[in-house]
Structure formats: structure tokens, C-alpha cells
Amino acid sequence: MPTQNKNESRRDFLKKSTALAALTIASPVLTKAGENDEKIAALFEQMPLRLEVNGVAHALSVEPRVTLLDLLREQLHLMGTKKGCDHGQCGACTVHVDGKRINSCLSLAVMNEGKKITTIEGLANGDKLHPMQEAFIKHDGFQCGYCTPGQIMSAVCCVKEGHANNAEEIREFMSGNICRCGAYPNIVDAIMEVKKGGQSL
Amino acid sequence: MDKELLIPTSFADDRVDGVDKVTGKATYAAEHQLANMVYAVFVCSTIAKGSIKNMILADAKRAAGVLDIIYYANCPAVPGYNPYAKDPNKKGYEWRGLKVFNDNKVYSNGQPIAMVIADTMERAVHAASLVKAEYVKEESDTDFENAKADEKKLKKPGEYKRGDTDAYKKGEVSLEEEYTIPSETHNPMELHATIAAWDGDDKLTVYDKSQGPKGTQRELAQCFGLDEKNVRVVVEYVGGAFGSGLRSWPHVPAAVIAAKKVKRPVKLIVTREQMFTTVGYRPHAWQKIGISAGKDGKLTGITHHAVSITSRYEDFGEGIVNVSQFLYDCPNVNTSYRLLPLDVNTPTWMRGPGPATGCFALESALDELSYKLNIDPIELRVINHAVLHPISKLPWSTKFLKECYVLGKEKIGWQNRPTVPGSVTEDGMLVGYGMAGGVFGAGRGQASAKGILKADGTLTLQSAVSDMGPGTSTAMVTMGAQFMELPANKISFELGDTDLPNGPTQGGSGTTSAIGTAINVVCTALKQTLKEMAIANVPAFANLKPEALKYEQGIISVTDNVSINISYTDILKAANKPEIEVVKDSGRATAEAQKYAMNSFSVHFVKLHVHPVTGVIKLKQIVSAADAGKIISENTARSQMVGGAVGGIGMALTEEVNIDNRYGRYTNANFGDYHVPVNADAPPMDVVFVNKADIIISPTGAKGIGEIALVGVAPAIANAVYNATGKRIRNLPITPDKLI
Amino acid sequence: MINFDYIRTSTAKAAVEAKAKSASSQFIAGGTNLVDLMKKGVTSPEKLIDINSLPLKQITADAKGVLIGALALNSEVAENAIIKTKYPLLAQAINAGASAQLRNMATVGGNMMQRTRCSYFYDITMPCNKREPGSGCGALQGQNRMHAVFGTSEKCIAVHPSDMCVALAALDATVHITGAKGDRKILFTDFHRLPGDTPELDNNLSTGPGGQKGELITGIHIPANSFTKFHYLKIRDRSSYAFALVSVAVALEISGNTITNAKLAMGGVAHKPWRLSAVEKFVTGKTATKETFAAAANMAMEGAAGFGQNNFKIKMGKAAVAEALLQASQKI
Structure with missing residues (x-):
């Protein structure tokens, strides 16, 4: 891939540039020369990002290549959202963006400027579990628990979207969330119960 | 035994770790936060066989944030890679399996050949993409179909015979057919991952996705020449494994090597694609069955041959043909099993290892025979029911297989099964019913546990096992409650840390009976200690012998005068002790137990539809009936059975690893192209347990569920497909193209 | 993945201009295919032009038919009352593809632009004329169970993976396009190409200075019909x-x-x-x-x-x- 090294060239260019040298001198917190170059070059490669996660506003600086999933897990340390495939093929990374369920592994973090993200950590109301969380426990809608946050986030939207009218429809509209332990029938039961309960989600 | 059966099967039906799992608080291997941690990413081979001539690292080294790139030429010496050099007696200390970064040899496509360590995940991933290798390529062979035809390429691990060889050839009614399954991957949802952190040169802490913390500890201690006590392995939660976590794969030592070299904690996550080539799979297998019976249905001969693949650097075999030796009563049985080494990564145990593959052939063949005999397939199995184990001639500790037939048959509505294949339709779809049996060993393993009984009334139980999902903690709390006769909410179970007493590796459906036994012994010891403490510290009990006291529901009383009694919490208070603790080992199986054969049994029933034109299969219902001993937790046991059936759906209908033999490279190493079942594939399911305790195996009464949940599902589906269409599919998976 | 530049644009004109300026740039909308391809190293644009703020999300109907903005989400189209009542075939096809989550991200334009799922295209260690012209077709004599039976060439036997596009092809849709040279329309059935000798080209968007995708899809028009x-x-x-x-x-x-x-x-x-x-x-x-x-x-x-x-x-x-x-x- 001939283009792959371009970024490194740009970094080298940045390191050598006088603008960078000036910045280095101007910054009192940066002391070691080599390290300074690295940190400042990194700054050039990042861009500002404002978003809200579980009701908390964040003003961040991120590389454009960082996915929403990796931002949540590795930078905000919200490990509830899971990485199962990293390619939009399993649903473990499902979160809500402005109320819609999406695969956070295929969304660049910078594409979520100004958006409201809800993860599994933001679903419960304090210690009071969300009805879907309650239903997953009651119907044992999981075993190992790894796909569970994605299943629950997806399930909440499945009901909200109006795709939980019968078992067959739920199965189809929950097929974007793979559960290798095979808890599917229990997941369907959990969603049916929440749908029947009619609580506001 | 009667008393055992009177105790409710479940005290606490919800999973004890349920809230953690639904709120995202459960912490899996890659999710532990360590200060100063950096990221390692594998670079994998792009050829299947040969050696590395040169690694091109310049671009990667220049990439931002890169701390180090480790490969064979600069990998620090790993003691377990070459133990003979220092001490020829250390044979047992040699690292099992691929010695990652040990030399420049390439044994399979997708083998880790280098590892980039960088300060952020994105930088490590990018730099890894810049590492290139120049190879000296050798011709590789990954073509199972071709290679198995060459006798010289097969290794001979085992033959078995009783009675006449190939008796089926002279049988009244007989058939001979070949069956194949492709390689299937475990693909648990959690990516395999290891975090390694050194404390000085001789202390290591590892967070790993392991089914056996103690096993991982032992492997790493031996590999890196450390005292076991200086290696701590933490496995708080495991996001599924199904066998892929039964041993340490190359990424585990790799993370440890990286952490040592960069002197910082290192997190190494195996990507989904890399999991296809580094953490095992169920091996591609060919089987041939010859089977015969008299017109009365009595089996007269079974011949069962199997060949399955392994890697060039390791032999992996499993008991594929064993089921034909003992599942049914047959006087003449001969089996053979051989390995075929190819230029692939090493396979490993995957849910139901051996019987899952073997039963596909045997239970399909029995179904075929049933049509030839014109005997109902259930009846055929009942006719050949083995009362004594056909090899050892021992009775089974318990065997309620016939009960499974009765329970499942009724639930699925077996009377509606078409006797002529392809003769019945519902809503324009062909209707088929099928059934097949499953079996797995149920011998009890050894485990230790600790019990800490506190003055506040709580009991903490501990064992260094891990829970990949079946609900081990829930089962242990339930049993603790049962054995100590205390409410479940007073009891907790701690696991997943090698600092705890020796727990077994979670595998082979043996966790519940092994640790359950240890907990039983611990609880017995705690009761004894309470009696002794009452005598020593409570005046009313002074001078009495422990034998004169009894324990019931947390109360110690004098057997002859129950008005003299004291609660366990008051005993601790009287003794002025905040807590008492005991550590006990289950010991090995008793001499009495050696007089029995031990197995769990299942029978799976399937109803399905097949579209007569497009060949699309729609499962309508699955009923799984199990003789798994006493059911400790109805809720989690049922889920495990359902989950196994879903795994069986994958085996039957969707899962297959594809390889391009020209390159020896997988072409569907991802969740988009390797099809594990999705929600829409799973029909309504019912589970029926015989639920009778087997107290010969262990005082828990439990046998095991994990494997029999899957074993037999695939042939039950294949048999139902035949019943619906008249098409017998002997090579899995049964995709729509095979039915048009 | 290289650390590319990323800009946001708010008009089609600005997007097309930005594209023309940078040889190694690509538009990004839902990202469900592009981000995946970038992770796999199949494509490595140095600049992404985020077009999600462009006013191309509307679904508007009149007597002549319906115009679906290129940035309408797959799920929005499938749930849209007009589509569900007058073009249910399209809704059904969309819902047959991907997952609910992906349909919430993927746009109509992006769906059309998605690239083949051929294993050889996706694996950069394998030969593929579509990804690397001249390297050969791995599928021709390899794993080709998923591959084409119509309109193939020696160079490529890949298939287009979309479900939505099958319905649009049947419904006589027209693709609305804008570019440096102005707006134009292409019949949907003429939008995608057969591989021929240039399998690297998936479709007939103009190959301007910004590469194959110099032009931008702005919408899809489906003529009114009376199919019941x-x-x-x-x-x-x-x-x-x-x-x-x-x-x-x-x-x-x-x-x-x-x-x-x-x-x-x-x-x-x-x-x-x-x-x-x-x-x-x-x-x-x-x-x-x-x-x-x-x-x-x-x-x-x-x-x-x-x-x-x-x-x-x-x-x-x-x-x-x-x-x-x-x-x-x-x-x-």
C-alpha cells in the first residue's frame, strides 16, 4: 500500500517544522526534546470532539481514526460496551446515538460531534435497573455476559422502534446481535415481557 | 439419597452475577485498568509453510508511538522454549504448542510472527500493518480430502476391537456410509486477550481469558522459569470459550514476553480474524461407519473409522469413534482413529469434543438403519439399550436414557412424524422430525475449596476456577446453601484468582461435581468445627462429644435434647472469633465409584420445515431431554441446554471454516462469512431433565450438562432433514444448496 | 489504519470541491463499509470528507414518484410511510439486508457504493484485480461459492452485495448525481458496472481528479407505479x-x-x-x-x-x- 507511509512522512515533516520548534519552546510543561516532538506531533494529528456520554458532556481531542467503540473503552474507560469483532458483524458494541442503536465499532468517534451517546452504563437509573435489564435477569437472557450489553441496548431499541410485536419479528430484528452461548430464546422472552409490560423505555 | 431428592433444586434462580452482567460492570480479561499500560498487536504470517528470510521493520519502527517490535531475532530467551539446554530432566517444562517468536519457521498461515508494542491501540494496530516479512516459501498441504487418501500421511493413534472385525458386512440389514464435518471454530464473543504485568524479574501477574486459572499459572510458571506462587492469574469473567480457553495459546506467553521487554504492563488482544488461526478449532473430520442389525433391530456389527486433522507441530486427537464402542449394546465393534497432520494451526477441544463429531456419524447411521429396518428410530435405540457398559461390563452409576426418550418424544409430538420421508407438508413446507442421542463422560475431578464462615452470618466459598458462562458461581451458591442449610443470600462464591484454593480447569462438564464435592467437604468440616467450638466455648455444651451434637439450618443442638441449642453466629461470638475458615480438597474418586461406568446422556428431538423449492430450512422446535443427574440450578441448567442446542444448530446448518488450499489460508475468518447462528435461527426450545441424583459420582448428585447439550443436536437435525425431504446429507453444514 | 485527515462539509458543492482537491480522499456517510475496508487495509484514504451534514436526507413524493435523499438512512427508508405503502418491495429488500444497527447507520448512497464482499478482495494478502489491478482473480479457481454466474470476466467474478439495490434495479429507479461539472442522472440499472477489464471500477460515477468517486450521489428517484x-x-x-x-x-x-x-x-x-x-x-x-x-x-x-x-x-x-x-x- 503506497499510501500507508504518508502519515509517517507528515509526522517527520511536522517534527522538523519551525512552527513545531516554536511551540516546543513556548510550552513550559514540555521539557525533554524528543518527547516534546512526539507529543506535539500527536496534537497535530488529533482534533477536538464534543459529545455527551450517558449525560456527561465531554470535550476531547482524538485522532480521526479512533472509533467510537475504542474511544469509549480505551479512553473513557467505559468497558461495558464490548468489542466482539470490530467489523460490524456481531453487535456486541451496540450503543445508542441520539436514541438510535448503532454498531460503535464502525462509527468514527469524530462523526459523533454534538451527539448524545448512551451505553449500557447509562441505562439504569442509579441503582434501579432498566426494565430490559430486569427482564434479561429474570429470563436468563445470557450466560457468559459478553454480548449482553449489546443485546440489551439493541433490545431497548427493538421495542422502541416497534419491532417487538411477536417472537418472529423480535428474532429477525435482534439478529444483529450474536450470542455464542445461545441465549436467544431467553432473550426473545425477555423482550416480549418488556413489550407487554408497556413501560416507557 | 431420599433426602437429597427432597431438597428443592434451586434456592436462588437468578444468576448471582446477573446484575454485573446486565449493567456492564462485569470485567473481562482485556478490561482491567493498569497504570502505564501499553498495547501489543500481532503480525501474522501470510504463507502456510516456510521460513522468514527477512523482516522489514523500518516503516513500523518510524511509526508514532512504537515502543518495540518483537520477533524471532530479538525475542528474549524463554526458558520453557528450550528447557533441555539447561537441564535435560526438565522435559515436562517444555512449552506445549507453538513457541511463538522462537524461530523463523512458519507452520501455518496466520501464525503470529511479530508483535508491535505501542502506546495506544490505534498506533499499535497501524504500526503492525507496516511490518512486512520476506519468506522462503515451501509448498504447503492443507487439502484434507486429497491428503487423507494417502495412507502414508496418517498417524495411527488407536484401534479398538471386540468380537468380529467388520461384522456388519455379513449383517442381515446393513449399510456403509461416509460422513464429514468441516473445521468449526469456538468463536466465543469475547476476544481472547491477555494483560501481563511484571513486578521485578520474578513476579508476574496475568489477566487472561482462561478456563483454568491454575492451569494457566502452571503453564506460565514453567514457561518462564518462575515459582508458581510468583505467578498470579486473574480471570474474573470469561466471555464464553467452549474449549478455546482450556490451554494457553501463543498470545499468552507473547504478552508476558512483551511486558518483560518494555518493562510496562502490556495488553494483547487477539483479533477475531486471528482467533481463527491461533486459538484452536474443532478439527475437520472424515468418518466411515458400517453398521448392521438383524431384522429384529438388534445390532450385530459396528465399524467406525475416523480421520481428523492436526498441525505439523502438535498432535491433537479426540475420542471421535469412542461413542460407537459403548453407546449401544453390540457384540461386534471395531474402530480406528487416525490423525492427519497438515500445514494448519493446532485444533483443540470444542464443546462435546469427540462425541459431537462421532455422534453425527453414529446417530445418522442409526437413523438410516431405522428406515432400512422399518423400525422407529427411537425404538431401534431402545432395542439396543446397553444395560452394562459394553467395554468395561460395569453398571452405570445412573443411566436414565430411556426416560429421556419418553420425555422428549411426548414433548415434540413424535406421533406426528411422517413415516415416509417427504410425504407431509404444512403451509407449503415439507415437515420433518428427527432425533439423536448424545453422551459424555461424567467422572468427577478433583478440586479444593475454602469456606469462610463469618460472625455476621455470611459464608464465603472460594475456588480458583473460572466461569465461562454456565453459571458456576450460581451453582456453587446454590449448593453451599443446600449443604450449610442456609439462605442463598447469605452465601457468596469467589473464583477466578490463583490466590484461591486449587480449582479445576472448567471443561468436560465436570466443574459442578468437582467443586461441588469440595464445597460439600468444606461444609461438613465447618459443621464439625462449629460443634467443637460450641463445646469449647459455650458452657451448655461443655464436656459433650461432637458426635452427640447435630447441625440443622445454622443451629447446633444436643441430639438428645434439642432445647440446648445455639446458632452458628452465636458460637463465633462466644468464641470471640470474627470468622472461621477451612480449606478442603474433594480428593479423587472413591473406591466405590470405580465399580461403575459414568456418563451423562441426552436425546435431542427436532421438528423442522424445508422449503420444497428453495431448500431453505426453518427449524420449528427443538426438545432436549437430559439425564444430567440432579439439576442444581434449573434456570442456568436449562440455559446451558438451550445454548448447546444453538451450538448444534450451527454445527448442523451454518458453520464451516473455508480454506483456499493454494495458499493454505482461511477465506472466511470473520463473523460475517463464518456463520454462527443468529437469533432468527433459533426456534422455540424445550428442555426436559430427568433430574435424578447420581450420588455415586459425587455428593452433589450432579453429572454434567455442558457437552451433552450439544452432542447429538446436529444428527437430530440432519435426521429431521431426511425425514422432511428424503435427502440424506452426510457432510455438514446442511446449507440450502445441498437441498435443491 | 493511517491517521487520515478528516473534514466536515455542509453542502454538496463544498464536498465535491474538497474531493477534487485531494487525490486520496473519500466521502464518508454511514461508514459501515468504508471504515471496515480501512480497518482491513483494503483502502487507505488520506482524507475523509464527512458528508453527513449535507441536506440530502429527505424523502419526498409527488405524482411522478418518490425522491429519496442519498443520506436517508436505510432504516428511515424502510420505515417511511410512503415507501411502506407505495414501494413496499424496497422496504422489504432493505430489511432483508444487514442488521437493524447497520441499517441505522448506512445511507442509501452508501449502500449503492458498498464494495463486494469477495474474500479475496477483503484479504490484502490475496490476489484481487478489483483491489489491485493486475494481481489476478483469487476467486476464479478458489473459494467461489458466493460468486457471480452472470456477466463475469476473467478478471473478476465478484458479486454486488446489496439487497436494496436489487429492488431499486427492479423499480426503474434513477440515480441523481452531482459533480464538478454539474448535475446529471443515470438509470439505476446503468449505475453499477460489469467487471470486464476494469473490475476496479464498481460503477459509472465519473473518474475525475478525485478518482473514481469524484462525483457525489445526491438522491434516488423511483417512478410511481401501480404494482400491488x-x-x-x-x-x-x-x-x-x-x-x-x-x-x-x-x-x-x-x-x-x-x-x-x-x-x-x-x-x-x-x-x-x-x-x-x-x-x-x-x-x-x-x-x-x-x-x-x-x-x-x-x-x-x-x-x-x-x-x-x-x-x-x-x-x-x-x-x-x-x-x-x-x-x-x-x-x-
Whole structure:
């Protein structure tokens, strides 16, 4: 891939540039020369990002290549959202963006400027579990628990979207969330119960 | 035994770790936060066989944030890679399996050949993409179909015979057919991952996705020449494994090597694609069955041959043909099993290892025979029911297989099964019913546990096992409650840390009976200690012998005068002790137990539809009936059975690893192209347990569920497909193209 | 993934201009395919131009038909009241593809632009003329179970993976495009290409200075129709969340028992959605019977040629066409 090294060239260019040298001198917190170059070059490669996660506003600086999933897990340390495939093929990374369920592994973090993200950590109301969380426990809608946050986030939207009218429809509209332990029938039961309960989600 | 059966099967039906799992608080291997941690990413081979001539690292080294790139030429010496050099007696200390970064040899496509360590995940991933290798390529062979035809390429691990060889050839009614399954991957949802952190040169802490913390500890201690006590392995939660976590794969030592070299904690996550080539799979297998019976249905001969693949650097075999030796009563049985080494990564145990593959052939063949005999397939199995184990001639500790037939048959509505294949339709779809049996060993393993009984009334139980999902903690709390006769909410179970007493590796459906036994012994010891403490510290009990006291529901009383009694919490208070603790080992199986054969049994029933034109299969219902001993937790046991059936759906209908033999490279190493079942594939399911305790195996009464949940599902589906269409599919998976 | 530059644009004009300035740039909308391809190293643009703020999300209908903005989400289209009532075939096809989450991210334009899922295209260590012209076609003599049986070339036997596009091809849609030279329209059936000698080109967007994708899709127009009977049939390796082995989109008008108008297209069989014009002519005026459908199915697969593992698609294609026609004809 001939283009792959371009970024490194740009970094080298940045390191050598006088603008960078000036910045280095101007910054009192940066002391070691080599390290300074690295940190400042990194700054050039990042861009500002404002978003809200579980009701908390964040003003961040991120590389454009960082996915929403990796931002949540590795930078905000919200490990509830899971990485199962990293390619939009399993649903473990499902979160809500402005109320819609999406695969956070295929969304660049910078594409979520100004958006409201809800993860599994933001679903419960304090210690009071969300009805879907309650239903997953009651119907044992999981075993190992790894796909569970994605299943629950997806399930909440499945009901909200109006795709939980019968078992067959739920199965189809929950097929974007793979559960290798095979808890599917229990997941369907959990969603049916929440749908029947009619609580506001 | 009667008393055992009177105790409710479940005290606490919800999973004890349920809230953690639904709120995202459960912490899996890659999710532990360590200060100063950096990221390692594998670079994998792009050829299947040969050696590395040169690694091109310049671009990667220049990439931002890169701390180090480790490969064979600069990998620090790993003691377990070459133990003979220092001490020829250390044979047992040699690292099992691929010695990652040990030399420049390439044994399979997708083998880790280098590892980039960088300060952020994105930088490590990018730099890894810049590492290139120049190879000296050798011709590789990954073509199972071709290679198995060459006798010289097969290794001979085992033959078995009783009675006449190939008796089926002279049988009244007989058939001979070949069956194949492709390689299937475990693909648990959690990516395999290891975090390694050194404390000085001789202390290591590892967070790993392991089914056996103690096993991982032992492997790493031996590999890196450390005292076991200086290696701590933490496995708080495991996001599924199904066998892929039964041993340490190359990424585990790799993370440890990286952490040592960069002197910082290192997190190494195996990507989904890399999991296809580094953490095992169920091996591609060919089987041939010859089977015969008299017109009365009595089996007269079974011949069962199997060949399955392994890697060039390791032999992996499993008991594929064993089921034909003992599942049914047959006087003449001969089996053979051989390995075929190819230029692939090493396979490993995957849910139901051996019987899952073997039963596909045997239970399909029995179904075929049933049509030839014109005997109902259930009846055929009942006719050949083995009362004594056909090899050892021992009775089974318990065997309620016939009960499974009765329970499942009724639930699925077996009377509606078409006797002529392809003769019945519902809503324009062909209707088929099928059934097949499953079996797995149920011998009890050894485990230790600790019990800490506190003055506040709580009991903490501990064992260094891990829970990949079946609900081990829930089962242990339930049993603790049962054995100590205390409410479940007073009891907790701690696991997943090698600092705890020796727990077994979670595998082979043996966790519940092994640790359950240890907990039983611990609880017995705690009761004894309470009696002794009452005598020593409570005046009313002074001078009495422990034998004169009894324990019931947390109360110690004098057997002859129950008005003299004291609660366990008051005993601790009287003794002025905040807590008492005991550590006990289950010991090995008793001499009495050696007089029995031990197995769990299942029978799976399937109803399905097949579209007569497009060949699309729609499962309508699955009923799984199990003789798994006493059911400790109805809720989690049922889920495990359902989950196994879903795994069986994958085996039957969707899962297959594809390889391009020209390159020896997988072409569907991802969740988009390797099809594990999705929600829409799973029909309504019912589970029926015989639920009778087997107290010969262990005082828990439990046998095991994990494997029999899957074993037999695939042939039950294949048999139902035949019943619906008249098409017998002997090579899995049964995709729509095979039915048009 | 290289650490690319990223800019946001708010007008089509600005987007096209930004694209023209940078040779190694690409538009990003939903990102469901592009981000995946970037992770796999199949493509490594140095600049991404985020077009999500462009005012191209509307779905507007008039007597002549419906115009769907290129940035309308797949899920929004499938749930849209106009689409559900007047173009249900499209809603059905969209819902047969991907997952609910992906349909919430993917846009109509992006769906059209998605690249083949051929394993050899996706694996940068393998030969692929589409990814790396001249490197050879890995699938031709390799794992080609998923591959094309129509319109193939020695250079490429990949299939277009979309379900939505199969319905749009059947419904006589038109693609609205803008570029440096202004706006233009292409018939949907002319939008995607057959591989020929240039499999690297998926479609007929102009190859301006910004590379193949110099132009920008702004919308899709579907002419009004009076099809009352329709069906999207998709055969795949599992019940959901899998690409088609074969799919068929059918829309019919039936008067009495006579077919008066028919539209058919297939997916999973070619490098582009495969319109069955001859079959449409054949069935028009005929009675809606199983015999008619069987004859139509045979005609549909005339000229199909497999490459080994995918030979079954010829038989499956026939079965699918016949069944889809039957299902559509029986819609009430």
C-alpha cells in the first residue's frame, strides 16, 4: 500500500517544522526534546470532539481514526460496551446515538460531534435497573455476559422502534446481535415481557 | 439419597452475577485498568509453510508511538522454549504448542510472527500493518480430502476391537456410509486477550481469558522459569470459550514476553480474524461407519473409522469413534482413529469434543438403519439399550436414557412424524422430525475449596476456577446453601484468582461435581468445627462429644435434647472469633465409584420445515431431554441446554471454516462469512431433565450438562432433514444448496 | 489504519470541491463499509470528507414518484410511510439486508457504493484485480461459492452485495448525481458496472481528479407505479444477517389472472443487480400459473455459468425466481 507511509512522512515533516520548534519552546510543561516532538506531533494529528456520554458532556481531542467503540473503552474507560469483532458483524458494541442503536465499532468517534451517546452504563437509573435489564435477569437472557450489553441496548431499541410485536419479528430484528452461548430464546422472552409490560423505555 | 431428592433444586434462580452482567460492570480479561499500560498487536504470517528470510521493520519502527517490535531475532530467551539446554530432566517444562517468536519457521498461515508494542491501540494496530516479512516459501498441504487418501500421511493413534472385525458386512440389514464435518471454530464473543504485568524479574501477574486459572499459572510458571506462587492469574469473567480457553495459546506467553521487554504492563488482544488461526478449532473430520442389525433391530456389527486433522507441530486427537464402542449394546465393534497432520494451526477441544463429531456419524447411521429396518428410530435405540457398559461390563452409576426418550418424544409430538420421508407438508413446507442421542463422560475431578464462615452470618466459598458462562458461581451458591442449610443470600462464591484454593480447569462438564464435592467437604468440616467450638466455648455444651451434637439450618443442638441449642453466629461470638475458615480438597474418586461406568446422556428431538423449492430450512422446535443427574440450578441448567442446542444448530446448518488450499489460508475468518447462528435461527426450545441424583459420582448428585447439550443436536437435525425431504446429507453444514 | 485527515462539509458543492482537491480522499456517510475496508487495509484514504451534514436526507413524493435523499438512512427508508405503502418491495429488500444497527447507520448512497464482499478482495494478502489491478482473480479457481454466474470476466467474478439495490434495479429507479461539472442522472440499472477489464471500477460515477468517486450521489428517484403484488426473496446461509446466495425482487400487476406488468431483478448473481428484462417481457400477458413461473425461471438463468463451487446458483436461481413470482402473485 503506497499510501500507508504518508502519515509517517507528515509526522517527520511536522517534527522538523519551525512552527513545531516554536511551540516546543513556548510550552513550559514540555521539557525533554524528543518527547516534546512526539507529543506535539500527536496534537497535530488529533482534533477536538464534543459529545455527551450517558449525560456527561465531554470535550476531547482524538485522532480521526479512533472509533467510537475504542474511544469509549480505551479512553473513557467505559468497558461495558464490548468489542466482539470490530467489523460490524456481531453487535456486541451496540450503543445508542441520539436514541438510535448503532454498531460503535464502525462509527468514527469524530462523526459523533454534538451527539448524545448512551451505553449500557447509562441505562439504569442509579441503582434501579432498566426494565430490559430486569427482564434479561429474570429470563436468563445470557450466560457468559459478553454480548449482553449489546443485546440489551439493541433490545431497548427493538421495542422502541416497534419491532417487538411477536417472537418472529423480535428474532429477525435482534439478529444483529450474536450470542455464542445461545441465549436467544431467553432473550426473545425477555423482550416480549418488556413489550407487554408497556413501560416507557 | 431420599433426602437429597427432597431438597428443592434451586434456592436462588437468578444468576448471582446477573446484575454485573446486565449493567456492564462485569470485567473481562482485556478490561482491567493498569497504570502505564501499553498495547501489543500481532503480525501474522501470510504463507502456510516456510521460513522468514527477512523482516522489514523500518516503516513500523518510524511509526508514532512504537515502543518495540518483537520477533524471532530479538525475542528474549524463554526458558520453557528450550528447557533441555539447561537441564535435560526438565522435559515436562517444555512449552506445549507453538513457541511463538522462537524461530523463523512458519507452520501455518496466520501464525503470529511479530508483535508491535505501542502506546495506544490505534498506533499499535497501524504500526503492525507496516511490518512486512520476506519468506522462503515451501509448498504447503492443507487439502484434507486429497491428503487423507494417502495412507502414508496418517498417524495411527488407536484401534479398538471386540468380537468380529467388520461384522456388519455379513449383517442381515446393513449399510456403509461416509460422513464429514468441516473445521468449526469456538468463536466465543469475547476476544481472547491477555494483560501481563511484571513486578521485578520474578513476579508476574496475568489477566487472561482462561478456563483454568491454575492451569494457566502452571503453564506460565514453567514457561518462564518462575515459582508458581510468583505467578498470579486473574480471570474474573470469561466471555464464553467452549474449549478455546482450556490451554494457553501463543498470545499468552507473547504478552508476558512483551511486558518483560518494555518493562510496562502490556495488553494483547487477539483479533477475531486471528482467533481463527491461533486459538484452536474443532478439527475437520472424515468418518466411515458400517453398521448392521438383524431384522429384529438388534445390532450385530459396528465399524467406525475416523480421520481428523492436526498441525505439523502438535498432535491433537479426540475420542471421535469412542461413542460407537459403548453407546449401544453390540457384540461386534471395531474402530480406528487416525490423525492427519497438515500445514494448519493446532485444533483443540470444542464443546462435546469427540462425541459431537462421532455422534453425527453414529446417530445418522442409526437413523438410516431405522428406515432400512422399518423400525422407529427411537425404538431401534431402545432395542439396543446397553444395560452394562459394553467395554468395561460395569453398571452405570445412573443411566436414565430411556426416560429421556419418553420425555422428549411426548414433548415434540413424535406421533406426528411422517413415516415416509417427504410425504407431509404444512403451509407449503415439507415437515420433518428427527432425533439423536448424545453422551459424555461424567467422572468427577478433583478440586479444593475454602469456606469462610463469618460472625455476621455470611459464608464465603472460594475456588480458583473460572466461569465461562454456565453459571458456576450460581451453582456453587446454590449448593453451599443446600449443604450449610442456609439462605442463598447469605452465601457468596469467589473464583477466578490463583490466590484461591486449587480449582479445576472448567471443561468436560465436570466443574459442578468437582467443586461441588469440595464445597460439600468444606461444609461438613465447618459443621464439625462449629460443634467443637460450641463445646469449647459455650458452657451448655461443655464436656459433650461432637458426635452427640447435630447441625440443622445454622443451629447446633444436643441430639438428645434439642432445647440446648445455639446458632452458628452465636458460637463465633462466644468464641470471640470474627470468622472461621477451612480449606478442603474433594480428593479423587472413591473406591466405590470405580465399580461403575459414568456418563451423562441426552436425546435431542427436532421438528423442522424445508422449503420444497428453495431448500431453505426453518427449524420449528427443538426438545432436549437430559439425564444430567440432579439439576442444581434449573434456570442456568436449562440455559446451558438451550445454548448447546444453538451450538448444534450451527454445527448442523451454518458453520464451516473455508480454506483456499493454494495458499493454505482461511477465506472466511470473520463473523460475517463464518456463520454462527443468529437469533432468527433459533426456534422455540424445550428442555426436559430427568433430574435424578447420581450420588455415586459425587455428593452433589450432579453429572454434567455442558457437552451433552450439544452432542447429538446436529444428527437430530440432519435426521429431521431426511425425514422432511428424503435427502440424506452426510457432510455438514446442511446449507440450502445441498437441498435443491 | 493511517491517521487520515478528516473534514466536515455542509453542502454538496463544498464536498465535491474538497474531493477534487485531494487525490486520496473519500466521502464518508454511514461508514459501515468504508471504515471496515480501512480497518482491513483494503483502502487507505488520506482524507475523509464527512458528508453527513449535507441536506440530502429527505424523502419526498409527488405524482411522478418518490425522491429519496442519498443520506436517508436505510432504516428511515424502510420505515417511511410512503415507501411502506407505495414501494413496499424496497422496504422489504432493505430489511432483508444487514442488521437493524447497520441499517441505522448506512445511507442509501452508501449502500449503492458498498464494495463486494469477495474474500479475496477483503484479504490484502490475496490476489484481487478489483483491489489491485493486475494481481489476478483469487476467486476464479478458489473459494467461489458466493460468486457471480452472470456477466463475469476473467478478471473478476465478484458479486454486488446489496439487497436494496436489487429492488431499486427492479423499480426503474434513477440515480441523481452531482459533480464538478454539474448535475446529471443515470438509470439505476446503468449505475453499477460489469467487471470486464476494469473490475476496479464498481460503477459509472465519473473518474475525475478525485478518482473514481469524484462525483457525489445526491438522491434516488423511483417512478410511481401501480404494482400491488411484490416479493423480495433472499436465500442465504443462515436465517438473517448474511449476504444472499441468491435473491430475487419481483413486482407484478395482475389483472384477473393475467400478468399485465412485471419487474424482476436478482441479487447475488452478478457484479451488479441483475435485471431480468427478457423474463419481464415473457411473463407479461401470460397467466399467473406455476407453469408460467417455471418457464420464466428457466429463462432467467439462461446464459448463467458457474465456476465450480457456485454452480448450484444456477439451479437455486431458477428455484428462487419461480418461488418469488409465486409468492408475489399470491400477495393479497
